[in-house]
Amino acid sequence: MRVVMLGPPGAGKGTQARLLQEVMGIPQISTGDMLRAAQHNGSSLGATARRYMEAGQLVPDEVVIGLVEQRLAAADCTRGFILDGFPRTVAQARELDRLLAARGSGLDAVVAVEVPHEELIRRLSGRLVCRGCGAMYHAASNPPEQAARCDRCAGELYQREDDRPDQIAVRLALHAREVAPVEDFYRASGLLHPVAGTGTQDDVFERIRASLS
Numbered sequence: 345m346r347v348v349m350l351g352p353p354g355a356g357k358g359t360q361a362r363l364l365q366e367v368m369g370i371p372q373i374s375t376g377d378m379l380r381a382a383q384h385n386g387s388s389l390g391a392t393a394r395r396y397m398e399a400g401q402l403v404p405d406e407v408v409i410g411l412v413e414q415r416l417a418a419a420d421c422t423r424g425f426i427l428d429g430f431p432r433t434v435a436q437a438r439e440l441d442r443l444l445a446a447r448g449s450g451l452d453a454v455v456a457v458e459v460p461h462e463e464l465i466r467r468l469s470g471r472l473v474c475r476g477c478g479a480m481y482h483a484a485s486n487p488p489e490q491a492a493r494c495d496r497c498a499g500e501l502y503q504r505e506d507d508r509p510d511q512i513a514v515r516l517a518l519h520a521r522e523v524a525p526v527e528d529f530y531r532a533s534g535l536l537h538p539v540a541g542t543g544t545q546d547d548v549f550e551r552i553r554a555s556l557s
Contacts (some may be wrong), residue, residue, distance in 0.1 A: 347453050348430075349528060351456060354465075356459075360549060367484070375412070382411055385519075408430065427440075433499055455552055463542060469508075475499050476497045478495050479496050539551045
């Protein structure tokens with residue numbers, strides 16, 4: 345199955361994509377992880393991505409699309425994949441359709457995880473990230489056993505700059521402008537599956553599985 349996961353920051357789409365990966369046996373492909381790996385892999389696309397990222401600039405569509413194309417050609421994507429964080433624009437969505445059509449396939453579903461604005465702000469403003477292993481916690485709903493220390497590796501926990509209150513509203517507004525047209529694009533093609541992202545992780549996961557069945 346070939347699935348795209350959409351949703352605003354704080355919606356939990358990355359967590360749900362990882363759960364789907366475990367159950368379905370197909371890889372979760374996070375563009376964030378892919379871009380970070382590209383900084384270190386020595387390829388020409390990776391070197392280009394690194395220049396933009398080190399300059400604090402957005403990586404151009406053609407570079408991101410090239411990295412996605414390389415990743416989808418890997419052997420572990422033969423049976424399907426879960427794209428997390430791509431596409432972010434209609435232009436990227438059209439390119440993804442083109443890439444898949446060239447391989448004789450297409451998307452099976454696009455899951456849009458929906459969470460109320462106030463809940464997104466609550467989730468993001470309390471989020472803590474481990475500097476060591478990247479594990480995520482929440483000050484209220486999922487605190488670490490020891491304050492400011494990761495349960496997994498004892499690494500330092502910190503709040504990302506873009507999770508600070510003054511940045512959250514900016515991120516959510518940018519997402520709404522970018523991704524709403526992408527959802528409209530997939531809704532028109534009958535692929536969009538809106539899923540309520542409130543409740544426990546298990547609640548949301550069961551809704552997603554039901555929408556894909």
